[in-house]
Amino acid sequence: MRVYKKIVSLAGFLVFFLFLIEIELRGGEHVLGLFGSRRIQVSEANGYSVYCFGDSYTFGDGAMPKDSYPRQLEKLLNNNDDKARIRFRVFNLGIPGMNSSQALLFMKHILAKYAKPDLIIIRVGVNDCWNFADTNFYLHLPLGHLVQGG
Structure with a gap:
């Protein structure tokens, strides 16, 4: 029974730890309000x-x-x-x-x-190197490059 409690406690700790990592990866500094968010603003400038x-x-x-x-x-x-x-x-x-x-x-x-x-x-x-959204570089590669890998 004691082993079961240790396993459950460890699993709970791991779930909580993974939850904290997920918050940080999704911009935890903004979620927690440490730095706040910034709106994009463009206005007329003098000069x-x-x-x-x-x-x-x-x-x-x-x-x-x-x-x-x-x-x-x-x-x-x-x-x-x-x-x-x-x-x-x-x-x-x-x-x-x-x-x-x-x-x-x-x-x-x-x-x-x-x-x-x-x-x-x-x-x-x-x-x-990791965000391929809205890219089309692959359309300009020679077909042989895609097939042969180089």
Whole structure:
């Protein structure tokens, strides 16, 4: 009977542990509210506008919004001694998990819907090795490459 209780306790612990791992893999920092979520916002900018498209690196996943590279870029660009006070507005359009095909589609959507920026920065590609959504690279491979594997 004691062995049975130990097995049940161990099984319960494993289920609970796997549940915690699942929460973390699905973005536990957002579920638990540690960093909060960010809405994608694009608005008219006075001065120069910069759109930053990309994946979780651009989004700043796991960091505070002020620590993402688009926000840091905006601070650097606006920290100038120019008398004219040229202002820059940098928009963080990063979406975690996005592959390069999805980024292209998203960029086309944003550019069709909002004002054109003065500069576009794209930082994407790390998710292409596992996220094949909206891709069609296989259509451009020679048939022999697919059959022979090389």
